[in-house]
Amino acid sequence: MPQDPLPAQQARDLRALAGTIIPASAAYGVPGADDERIFGDILGSLGRDRDDVCRALADLAVLAGGGFAELAPARRNEVAARLREAGGAPLAALVRVVLLCYYRDDRVMRSLGQEPRPPFPKGHVVEQGDWSLLDPVRARPKMYRRVE
Amino acid sequence: MHDKVDVLIVGSGASGAAVAWSLADTRMRILCLEQGDWVKPTDYPSNGRDWEARLFSDFAINPNRRARPTDYPINDANSPIKVANFNGVGGSTIMYTAHFPRLHPSDFRVRTLDGVADDWPIDYATLEPFFAENDRMMGVSGLAGDPAYPPKQPPMPPIPLGKSGARFGRAMNELGWHWWPSDTTIATADYEGRGRCINLGHCTPGCAQGAKASTDITYWPLAIRAGVELRTLCRVREITTDSQGMASGVIYYDADGQEHFQPAEVVILACNGVGTPRLMLNSVSARFPNGIANSSGLVGKNLMFHPYALTYGYVDEPLDGNHGPPLCLWSQQFYETDPDRDFVRGYTFQFGRGVGAIMEAIVSINAGRLPWGEDHHAAYRKLINRRIGLSAICEDLPEEHNRVTLDPVLKDSSGIPAPKIDYTISANSLKMMNHGIARASEILAAAGAGNIAVESPILNGGWHLLGTARMGTDPGRSVVNEWGRCHDVKNLFIVDGSIWVTSGGVNPTSTIQALALYIADSIKQRLANLFD
Numbered sequence: 001m002p003q004d005p006l007p008a009q010q011a012r013d014l015r016a017l018a019g020t021i022i023p024a025s026a027a028y029g030v031p032g033a034d035d036e037r038i039f040g041d042i043l044g045s046l047g048r049d050r051d052d053v054c055r056a057l058a059d060l061a062v063l064a065g066g067g068f069a070e071l072a073p074a075r076r077n078e079v080a081a082r083l084r085e086a087g088g089a090p091l092a093a094l095v096r097v098v099l100l101c102y103y104r105d106d107r108v109m110r111s112l113g114q115e116p117r118p119p120f121p122k123g124h125v126v127e128q129g130d131w132s133l134l135d136p137v138r139a140r141p142k143m144y145r146r147v148e
Numbered sequence: 149m150h151d152k153v154d155v156l157i158v159g160s161g162a163s164g165a166a167v168a169w170s171l172a173d174t175r176m177r178i179l180c181l182e183q184g185d186w187v188k189p190t191d192y193p194s195n196g197r198d199w200e201a202r203l204f205s206d207f208a209i210n211p212n213r214r215a216r217p218t219d220y221p222i223n224d225a226n227s228p229i230k231v232a233n234f235n236g237v238g239g240s241t242i243m244y245t246a247h248f249p250r251l252h253p254s255d256f257r258v259r260t261l262d263g264v265a266d267d268w269p270i271d272y273a274t275l276e277p278f279f280a281e282n283d284r285m286m287g288v289s290g291l292a293g294d295p296a297y298p299p300k301q302p303p304m305p306p307i308p309l310g311k312s313g314a315r316f317g318r319a320m321n322e323l324g325w326h327w328w329p330s331d332t333t334i335a336t337a338d339y340e341g342r343g344r345c346i347n348l349g350h351c352t353p354g355c356a357q358g359a360k361a362s363t364d365i366t367y368w369p370l371a372i373r374a375g376v377e378l379r380t381l382c383r384v385r386e387i388t389t390d391s392q393g394m395a396s397g398v399i400y401y402d403a404d405g406q407e408h409f410q411p412a413e414v415v416i417l418a419c420n421g422v423g424t425p426r427l428m429l430n431s432v433s434a435r436f437p438n439g440i441a442n443s444s445g446l447v448g449k450n451l452m453f454h455p456y457a458l459t460y461g462y463v464d465e466p467l468d469g470n471h472g473p474p475l476c477l478w479s480q481q482f483y484e485t486d487p488d489r490d491f492v493r494g495y496t497f498q499f500g501r502g503v504g505a506i507m508e509a510i511v512s513i514n515a516g517r518l519p520w521g522e523d524h525h526a527a528y529r530k531l532i533n534r535r536i537g538l539s540a541i542c543e544d545l546p547e548e549h550n551r552v553t554l555d556p557v558l559k560d561s562s563g564i565p566a567p568k569i570d571y572t573i574s575a576n577s578l579k580m581m582n583h584g585i586a587r588a589s590e591i592l593a594a595a596g597a598g599n600i601a602v603e604s605p606i607l608n609g610g611w612h613l614l615g616t617a618r619m620g621t622d623p624g625r626s627v628v629n630e631w632g633r634c635h636d637v638k639n640l641f642i643v644d645g646s647i648w649v650t651s652g653g654v655n656p657t658s659t660i661q662a663l664a665l666y667i668a669d670s671i672k673q674r675l676a677n678l679f680d
Contacts, residue, residue: 021520028525047205048215077521084520092514099509100201112532114505119194120356123346124471129309133317137326140295145254145261145484147271 012069041101052093153179156412161239163643163664164418165363170668172374183383184218184236192354200506207353220560227571231610238364247655248331255652269630278662286361287339290331296480310468313476319594325481333361349470387431395640416641421613424646426567441634450546450615452651457581457604459588460537461597469533470504491579493543495653502535540584543653617646632667638679
């Protein structure tokens with residue numbers, strides 16, 4: 001369902017907050033959640049969480065005393081920590097949207113050793129395991145309660 | 149005005165499908181009204197890259213979050229457990245996890261054995277042939293020989309143990325506790341036109357492979373071929389009665405919001421433990437001012453959920469993650485009453501594999517395990533695919549204050565009052581849940597897991613909706629008799645989880661369907677004098 005875009009300042013703040021929650025990592029070779037492609041996915045995936053996301057961003061703006069995106073990195077981390085400490089359903093919804101989009105990005109999935117594909121139609125292999133583990137249980141007497 | 153049908157079934161889920169199929173051989177004219185629509189396998193989330201994300205949108209388990217046009221809202225603010233369901237052909241079998249234990253023989257005799265609640269008016273032996281018939285119809289995978297049950301023979305072999313199942317098995321052996329591969333309706337071999345499981349791992353929100361049995365692909369094709377009519381996108385508002393106090397049919401709205409009256413000789417309710425009392429309480433007349441068939445005052449009361457206590461932890465090597473059916477084993481070690489415990493009755497443990505990448509991130513960040521900032525990546529890599537967990541499915545005893553009523557304000561899109569849930573977890577259940585958490589922690593420790601976490605109760609764990617139109621022989625203490633017929637209205641039947649007297653401590657779908665087949669058989673045997 002098409003939605004109104006976020007106001008420009010809220011979009012900038014959301015991107016900055018996403019990058020604060022999950023920054024890029026050279027060590028793991030992964031982008032941050034503020035990466036252009038991932039953030040585009042986030043903006044397009046607000047869906048039924050849009051109102052909560054806007055509420056969380058309004059709370060963020062209050063804590064930041066204005067635009068969160070314009071703060072220096074150290075100050076951003078302080079404000080983000082206070083936001084996380086305050087918690088609440090709107091913030092949980094915002095973080096969920098960030099994670100939903102970050103952990104389906106091809107680059108991120110490959111860095112985790114995951115195939116970037118849907119489960120169907122290829123499926124997965126699960127080993128049968130050692131069924132002889134059941135031998136001691138098979139040897140147990142009946143354990144259901146008789147009612148006669 | 150529609151032509152009168154012989155049998156009108158409301159709801160096409162687990163029980164509605166089973167009763168429709170069983171009655172079809174009578175050659176009566178049978179119609180089923182379903183408020184949802186058919187769901188195509190290509191619509192299931194596991195077809196797309198957004199497969200996990202859709203658990204939070206159109207395949208959310210909570211109908212208030214899912215909010216499809218075919219859903220109705222539920223006021224669950226006064227309940228620590230939120231209702232989970234699905235509305236469509238197949239009902240909640242579309243969105244169940246296919247774990248398929250039966251009730252135990254002792255579950256039907258809790259008053260006699262333990263002095264609590266009430267005995268059922270039927271027993272395990274009565275249902276046994278219908279359990280077996282349902283196992284064949286749904287296609288059950290499992291392993292014969294479980295010492296926790298009377299003998300049974302699942303038609304297909306069990307789902308694989310995998311790394312997590314084997315780890316749990318070794319732990320349970322070390323502790324000397326019972327465990328067994330679960331009975332499940334996930335086909336492990338090609339079965340009756342269904343493809344075998346290919347371990348998509350995302351079983352709950354519908355199986356794109358068709359390996360998971362939902363009644364849209366098991367009972368319904370056969371019932372329709374036998375002549376049953378299934379009319380979708382029809383939302384029933386009320387059951388009507390005639391001057392004799394017999395059910396005369398139902399009033400429903402079609403997809404365009406047009407009101408219809410559908411007359412019927414017999415009405416069968418199959419809307420489960422919330423939808424059925426909602427419909428009955430909304431069926432008010434001069435003869436039935438408190439809702440149809442409610443002279444006992446028990447319609448909507450005694451709601452039982454099965455509180456779930458989830459305990460999980462993390463090991464130091466990658467396991468199965470979300471690959472494979474999520475539930476693979478059960479334990480009945482703590483199922484029966486033990487006088488040395490501080491609670492009566494008991495629970496099943498169901499053992500789970502891991503979760504997907506996104507779910508792990510969301511749950512762990514909410515729990516505070518997964519930090520924001522630079523440390524996020526290293527912490528996440530110690531979590532993904534390393535989770536193992538188990539849930540205690542606790543027997544919930546009936547209490548009249550746990551109930552479904554009609555919300556005075558909230559309505560669905562057709563203007564029908566929404567159900568309102570008032571529910572508290574009993575002291576007995578809380579003790580049982582805590583016992584389960586303590587034993588689960590021991591099991592996880594034996595399995596080499598650390599970083600133990602608990603979710604108790606599982607918030608969105610109201611999958612099992614039972615007891616709100618209970619079965620019994622005393623019309624003052626029950627809503628339906630021992631074969632599902634309402635005491636007050638002799639052509640009105642209920643075949644879903646509403647009629648359960650007690651809940652047991654197992655996933656209920658197998659027993660719900662066996663009951664539906666048993667009631668259908670009872671109807672067929674009494675056709676000549678059904679209303680006597």
